[in-house]
Amino acid sequence: MTATSNILPLFVGISLAGAFLTSIVGKKLKWLPDLMGSLTTLILLGLSLITVRIVATQGILVYSVGGWKLPIGIALVLDGLTVFMLVTVNLMAFFIAIYSINYMEKFTSKWKFYTLFLLMVAGMNGVVITGDMFNLFVFLEIASVASYALVAFGTERHELEAAFKYTVMSIVGSLFVLLGIVFLYSYTSTLNMADMANILAQKSASNITIMVSVLFIMGFGLKAALVPFHAWLPDAHPSAPAPISAMLSGVLIKSLGVYTLCRVFYNVIGINSSLSLILMVLGTLSMVIGVFLAIGQWDFKRLLAYHSISQIGYVILGIGLGTPLGMIGGLFHLFNHSVFKSLLFLNSGAVEYATGTRDLQKMGGLMTKMPITGTTSLVASMSIAGIPPFNGFWSKLIIIIACVQANRLGYAFWAVLASILTLASFMKVMKYAFFGKLREKWNKVEEVPVFMKLSMVILALICVVGGVLLIYNINEVFLKPASDVLLEGTKYADIVFKGIQ
């Protein structure tokens, strides 16, 4: 325990403090919620960038809350994967908070929005940083409850219907997770993840671990919207306000679904060939079915939501492969997807802000009136479709190469096919929304306000230079530690126990 590890509880503390201060003071002072939202997420982003350096120099950090010794108290663990997710979550949260300054003007009570938004950020940071099984469930629920309310934020017919569907399905998912935790607790008599991994490794494999694995695949798979459990996503994500769609698609399904799946299966239960096969099959199914469903859509945001399912499939496929290259590819794609999918949702929000419609057939020629939205959207579309200089290309390439190396040519074929279909559907978006002839009624359309432009441009820049992350030095401190954590598997326990001293 060193002085620097005091940074760990701040990730939850600062975001919660921001949320509740906004709800007290924000009602009176109109300008305050905007400031609180941006400032809190900026501080969190700064802290998460500091942790990159801390982990690179000092290795893994373990913090015991309240000074209780490790297996008894709640532990917070900062390792490579945690740092990677913290940077992803807080980077997106910051730019989306900036974007919402202008976008949320049309809603009446901004302070409610920012309170829920910061609660969601607190939940996601908590899920990522905790080293305790039940604590993970609590933070998962904090983030989920905030997101249910945010999906219904507009309180119109469609929002309410989508939010109800999302809430019911997500609660069932949470119940499966809780049931899995109950089984694990009764089997191992501990809740600390590292301790649990130790005990599970000592006891030989039993039916309990299989049962728990199935429950966790259902629960976390539902949160991650893998294909048999995806039905809520195409309704919920388009119905939310655009910044929240970006947040849900960009980071929520990743930190609540993909991260938890990785952490539980690789570091606690321990991966085996059948589990890895299940993950790969689910990933490929999501990848292909998601993109097929996406092609036929005419609603801009609904199309993007189906692509989220498809791209999460890539991430799960890469991580499920289990090879070092596959891990790096999967995690890199996770980061890239959160950048370009957030950007695309922000673009769709900008188009809706300016024109008031989400129907692709009613748009056309908007590039001339909204050059910045059009250009950033073009960049993001090329990224998601995997056109060479952009970041999406590199991560997809790595995943496909990893598939070929591991002698899984079938999966590689489906990955390439899904990528081509993605390209096709985004060519449709570009053609109908931004290129072509400008319609009469859009003659008075204006470019969106300054803060929206700012965050879109910066995210587009990250898309362009995203491939830089693969350069040796940056890869060493950012991506590689994250995939190393997963590759170490259940040795995670020993490392955590070593970190406490």
Place this chain on the structure above:
Amino acid sequence: MIIYLLCLILFCCGLYCILRKRNIIKIILGIIIAEYAVNLFFILVAYRMEGRSPILSSEVEIVNMVDPLPQALVLTAIVIGLATTTLLVALAMRIYEKYKTFDITKIKELRG
């Protein structure tokens, strides 16, 4: 053992209610039943034969007490359940305001 099976049956009743019923209020009730089945299961897992409640007091020395941790955890789970149930009820009221019905077969404007 039989009591765990009864718990499982209760959970399945809740799931059946969520999947099969058409009325929004009945779906919410199904969620509550399933939630309480899980909570009950958690409490039962912590029970031991002839155990008594884990409350320390100055007069009585406790020799054989049940595991106190799941009780604390279930309290947390109940609070979370309260929050989600409230949100669902509020959503249901709003849905009734817009659609003037609780029947989910008539509330399906989103598809495709």
Place this chain on the structure above:
Amino acid sequence: MSKEHDKGMSLIVKVITRLTVGLILLFGIYIVLHGHVSPGGGFAGGVIIALSFVHLMLAYGKDVALKKLPKTAMSFFESMGAILFLSIALLGFTGGYFFLNFISKGEPFRLFSAGTIPLSNIAISLKVGAGLFAIFVVLVLLKFEWEKKE
């Protein structure tokens, strides 16, 4: 007095409520303050405190209850409870750890013991009491669009 009789339930309910509601509130406060030495605590006590206001509202109608605890006060107390709890946790940094019980623990089974736990209980009861009553009020007072027109 006569104005109070117009709304709410019958005279018998009102008289009984007037006699019991204070005791319920007091019992809630007792549960909160003794949370660290006996069963109960912030959540249970907070629920009982909220129920005393709910009781008042059921018997006398919304105006009397909301005069005792207006909506703005409710949301203020709710956020204040959360912030108090968080600041107790952050004050633990004075001893080096988040959530550290930095006050002396005292003697077991006494009212003034267990360090920060009674303080946390009070913060939680504020949050839960105000929050639960706010939920009740919001659900009861929700006006549908077609009701507003009438």
